Amino acid sequence: MKTPKERSKQVLRILKKRYPQAGCSLLHADPLELLVATILSAQCTDKRVNEVTKTLFKKYRSAEDYSNADIATFENEIRSTGFFRNKAKSILSMAQALVEDHDGEVPDSMEALVKLPGVGRKTANVVLGNAFGINAGIVVDTHVKRISNRLLFTKNQDPNKIEKDLIELVPKKEWTLWPHLLIHFGREICQARKPKCEDCPLAKLCPSATT
Ligand code: SF4
Structure with missing residues (x-):
């Protein structure tokens, strides 16, 4: 062999x-959308995530929009992706960190991405590779x-x-x-x-x- x-x-x-x-089968127009979609995709099909984000991305267009979201409303909006309480917490805290530490932009380095709440190496690799075109891992x-x-x-x-x-x-x-x-x-x-x-x-x- x-x-x-x-x-x-x-x-x-x-x-x-x-x-x-x-x-990448998660529909997205920018790094923030892919970051949110990837967090939603844990234990859920990409098809379902795409159905949910179709509406979600029209309402939340920036990290600031997510950071100002009402958590109960947001939980309801993502409920069908499963584990919605944890996912809502992760996404809203991640957005808060983007606003506070990165001027609302998604950073394009592994080091900075994995410091965001709810973002592990796998999610960071998805975003770096598919939204930024960076082969980091x-x-x-x-x-x-x-x-x-x-x-x-x-x-x-x-x-x-x-x-x-x-x-x-x-x-x-x-x-x-x-x-x-x-x-x-x-x-x-x-x-x-x-x-x-x-x-x-x-x-x-x-x-x-x-x-
Ligand atoms: S189906 Fe999987 S286990 Fe079977 S030969 Fe192909 S790669 Fe190997």
């Missing part, structure tokens, strides 16, 4: 060809975690450690695209419960293939 680096190159080539449309979600383990690109379960392993394998210019490709692939082929190894375009490269 080839080295993980060689295999990751081939995986990229195959998946880019198969999913040319892969990209690799988003590790449930699909990336599962598939990277099956392909033996990592043996870790902790997202931060998985990200470090992937950073060694994936070329920097593809760090933002990588999770989008694996998400498409994970939904279609390498599903959690029953991976379709018999139909998998990566089977020859995969140490976990059952065929």
Whole structure:
């Protein structure tokens, strides 16, 4: 079997060809909208988040708008995304911090983003990669975690450690695209419960293939 680096190159080539449309599916027009949408997307589908933000983004147009929001009203507006109390608290405190420390603008560095309330490394990576075009790291979600383990690109379960392993394998210019490709692939082929190894375009490269 080839080295993980060689295999990751081939995986990229195959998946880019198969999913040319892969990209951020959270609708947004600027970094603030993507930051809010990403916080809302925890434990919720992107489709549902997009339904909610369609109305939300018309009402709240700046960090100041969010920081002045009435929390009970805001909770109601985002209720259908689940965990709405925590999410409302995170978004309104995050907006407050933007107003107080960043003139209402979303900062474009990992260091500043992860200091915002409710923003972890994963959310920061989503915003940096997809709203600012900065490849600062690799988003590790449930699909990336599962598939990277099956392909033996990592043996870790902790997202931060998985990200470090992937950073060694994936070329920097593809760090933002990588999770989008694996998400498409994970939904279609390498599903959690029953991976379709018999139909998998990566089977020859995969140490976990059952065929
Ligand atoms: S061969 Fe099976 S386990 Fe390996 S990537 Fe394909 S579907 Fe997933």
